[in-house]
Amino acid sequence: MSPQYEDADFIREVLDLVGDKWSVLIIGTLADGPIRYSDLGDAIPGISQRMLTLTLKHLQRTGLVTRTSYPEVPPRVEYALTELGTSLLSTVLALAAWSSDHHAEIRRHQTEYDNVTATQERGLATRHGRSHRRRQ
Amino acid sequence: MSPQYEDADFIREVLDLVGDKWSVLIIGTLADGPIRYSDLGDAIPGISQRMLTLTLKHLQRTGLVTRTSYPEVPPRVEYALTELGTSLLSTVLALAAWSSDHHAEIRRHQTEYDNVTATQERGLATRHGRSHRRRQ
DNA sequence: CAGGATCCGATGGGATACTG
DNA sequence: CAGTATCCCATCGGATCCTG
Numbered sequence: 001m002s003p004q005y006e007d008a009d010f011i012r013e014v015l016d017l018v019g020d021k022w023s024v025l026i027i028g029t030l031a032d033g034p035i036r037y038s039d040l041g042d043a044i045p046g047i048s049q050r051m052l053t054l055t056l057k058h059l060q061r062t063g064l065v066t067r068t069s070y071p072e073v074p075p076r077v078e079y080a081l082t083e084l085g086t087s088l089l090s091t092v093l094a095l096a097a098w099s100s101d102h103h104a105e106i107r108r109h110q111t112e113y114d115n116v117t118a119t120q121e122r123g124l125a126t127r128h129g130r131s132h133r134r135r136q
Numbered sequence: 137m138s139p140q141y142e143d144a145d146f147i148r149e150v151l152d153l154v155g156d157k158w159s160v161l162i163i164g165t166l167a168d169g170p171i172r173y174s175d176l177g178d179a180i181p182g183i184s185q186r187m188l189t190l191t192l193k194h195l196q197r198t199g200l201v202t203r204t205s206y207p208e209v210p211p212r213v214e215y216a217l218t219e220l221g222t223s224l225l226s227t228v229l230a231l232a233a234w235s236s237d238h239h240a241e242i243r244r245h246q247t248e249y250d251n252v253t254a255t256q257e258r259g260l261a262t263r264h265g266r267s268h269r270r271r272q
Numbered sequence: 273c274a275g276g277a278t279c280c281g282a283t284g285g286g287a288t289a290c291t292g
Numbered sequence: 293c294a295g296t297a298t299c300c301c302a303t304c305g306g307a308t309c310c311t312g
Binding site for chain 4: 273274275276277278279280281282283284285286287288289290291292
């Protein structure tokens with residue numbers, strides 16, 4: 001790595017933090033302000049209760065999110081972004097911007113790559129009497 | 137998400153790209169200039185041949201890395217960062233900087249959280265006659 | 273309402289052995 | 293040298309059911 005090599009460890013740390021499937025989605029939703037558990041689940045399409053709970057615990061442990069439970073009936077629990085969480089979100093949004101800027105170019109490369117390798121495989125198959133399996 | 141909600145998809149896209157275990161390490165190493173397969177493997181401690189190959193293919197398909205093979209004996213294959221790859225690296229380094237800045241605070245939160253939950257569990261155990269299993 | 277407990281299939285990734 | 297091919301296990305995450 002051209003800068004310093006210890007960057008590698010820090011990158012690993014962030015990716016371990018938010019590289020999973022739901023963390024940044026939750027952080028992003030919490031950016032709109034405190035929200036209760038069930039509303040959070042509704043706001044994030046496709047997330048299961050299990051992952052919502054697990055990811056929230058994870059984020060809470062890291063200090064990115066706070067959990068406040070109000071002793072009422074029915075119970076109410078609100079989750080909110082900490083300052084740390086907000087600062088991380090803004091950094092992550094830079095990544096999103098990069099993705100937005102280049103995602104057309106990326107798709108171009110991908111389909112081109114797929115076409116080339118598909119052509120190569122077809123060539124091999126005929127030359128070898130089609131001994132290789134098609135891609136699943 | 138306070139900005140636009142489509143950010144979520146873009147974030148997913150980048151994380152799917154480089155959220156795995158080795159991608160950014162490889163990108164970071166390639167930032168020093170073109171390098172051959174085996175040297176790349178030596179430069180990245182702990183990576184297996186399998187993952188080196190797989191991740192390189194992945195990065196190549198996305199257009200972040202180029203593969204150039206020189207028809208010599210012994211064979212020589214060099215991998216290099218594309219411009220796209222370089223631009224991504226600089227963005228990712230912002231994340232690394234965030235991690236570097238806050239990683240002490242993060243560890244503070246984590247140990248505090250662990251202490252609290254450990255204490256709570258101990259309380260439950262004695263009150264219930266220790267009916268719960270210790271954490272593995 | 274806000275979770276916890278289980279079960280289970282899908283991937284991710286390591287170790288090892290083999291090849292053009 | 294630069295990969296492929298297998299085997300295998302650990303973790304991730306979805307679905308479903310249960311509870312204070």
